[in-house]
Amino acid sequence: VASNAEGYPVGAWVSGLFGWQDYVVGETKGPMRMQIVPEGVDPKAMLGVFGTTGLTAYFGMLEVGPLKEGDAVLVSGAAGATGSVAGQIARLKGATKVVGIAGGPAKCAWVRDVAGFDACIDYKSESIAGRVRDMFPAGVDLYFDNVGGEALDATLGQLAMNGRVVLCGGISSGYGTGTPPPGPRNYFNLVIMRGRMEGFILLDYIARFAAAREELIGWVRDGKLRYAEDIAEGLENAPATLRGLFEGANLGKQVLKVADAPLGPN
Numbered sequence: 120v121a122s123n124a125e126g127y128p129v130g131a132w133v134s135g136l137f138g139w140q141d142y143v144v145g146e147t148k149g150p151m152r153m154q155i156v157p158e159g160v161d162p163k164a165m166l167g168v169f170g171t172t173g174l175t176a177y178f179g180m181l182e183v184g185p186l187k188e189g190d191a192v193l194v195s196g197a198a199g200a201t202g203s204v205a206g207q208i209a210r211l212k213g214a215t216k217v218v219g220i221a222g223g224p225a226k227c228a229w230v231r232d233v234a235g236f237d238a239c240i241d242y243k244s245e246s247i248a249g250r251v252r253d254m255f256p257a258g259v260d261l262y263f264d265n266v267g268g269e270a271l272d273a274t275l276g277q278l279a280m281n282g283r284v285v286l287c288g289g290i291s292s293g294y295g296t297g298t299p300p301p302g303p304r305n306y307f308n309l310v311i312m313r314g315r316m317e318g319f320i321l322l323d324y325i326a327r328f329a330a331a332r333e334e335l336i337g338w339v340r341d342g343k344l345r346y347a348e349d350i351a352e353g354l355e356n357a358p359a360t361l362r363g364l365f366e367g368a369n370l371g372k373q374v375l376k377v378a379d380a381p382l383g384p385n
């Protein structure tokens with residue numbers, strides 16, 4: 120299949136927000152245009168570290184946070200696609216301490232040993248509140264939250280003066296339609312500590328994706344940013360693979376392979 124659009128040569132790999140489909144008619148102009156996968160970049164990485172989750176980590180940490188040099192940083196969902204990148208960006212931009220929260224010893228080992236966090240709290244076997252108190256005696260300056268629930272509440276209770284909470288996701292809620300869990304008990308600590316809690320949606324930063332992606336590509340190329348991909352196979356496994364995100368089945372970016380890659384330049 121050839122495209123008549125300028126800038127999309129035959130054989131180029133493109134990425135974008137499409138469905139699982141054989142053919143697509145995509146935008147070639149504007150912020151939602153199909154992206155040409157840059158030379159030397161693994162096309163799969165455009166779905167993760169150079170795509171939605173990596174960009175979410177980037178803007179959440181650096182713009183919404185915003186991270187300040189010397190911050191002591193805590194990240195939940197730390198073995199996931201977004202959290203693992205968020206913590207590493209914090210380190211690259213001057214955090215003095217970066218701690219993750221993840222489920223299970225294998226994920227925590229990856230967060231420490233591969234992603235280079237200083238420590239990781241295994242929320243499945245440890246008390247989050249107790250460990251956050253031990254590890255942040257002077258409080259958490261910046262908390263990047265992917266999960267909500269108990270981790271959010273525990274961290275609010277140990278916020279540093281002028282501490283900031285970035286609300287990226289709330290996966291522990293299951294995003295269900297039932298009655299939501301009660302709000303965090305420790306929210307009043309935001310008042311005492313003159314803190315701030317702010318949510319964001321990645322799409323608000325769309326005009327700046329290209330520049331951010333370039334910085335992310337540079338970090339990966341220089342070996343400063345590590346990422347994991349978890350690849351499931353087969354369109355028939357799509358529902359179970361999606362459910363796996365809520366069961367902690369994935370380490371790093373969950374990708375679903377639906378077909379063999381055609382020959383291309385990458």
Ligand SMILES: NC(=O)c1ccc[n+]([C@@H]2O[C@H](COP(=O)([O-])OP(=O)(O)OC[C@H]3O[C@@H](n4cnc5c(N)ncnc54)[C@H](OP(=O)(O)O)[C@@H]3O)[C@@H](O)[C@H]2O)c1
Nearest residue numbers: 175196199200201221222265288289290291320321365367
């Ligand atoms: N604001 C935005 O614009 C934006 C954009 C993209 C994504 N997000 C949000 O960012 C979050 C992370 O997304 P992602 O794609 O990077 O997924 P991910 O972190 O790669 O995968 C989800 C992880 O959540 C953890 N989890 C599942 N149930 C949990 C529970 N009950 N309590 C605590 N942790 C639980 C699991 O890790 P463990 O094994 O460690 O539990 C699971 O591996 C999601 O909430 C997503 O909705 C927000």
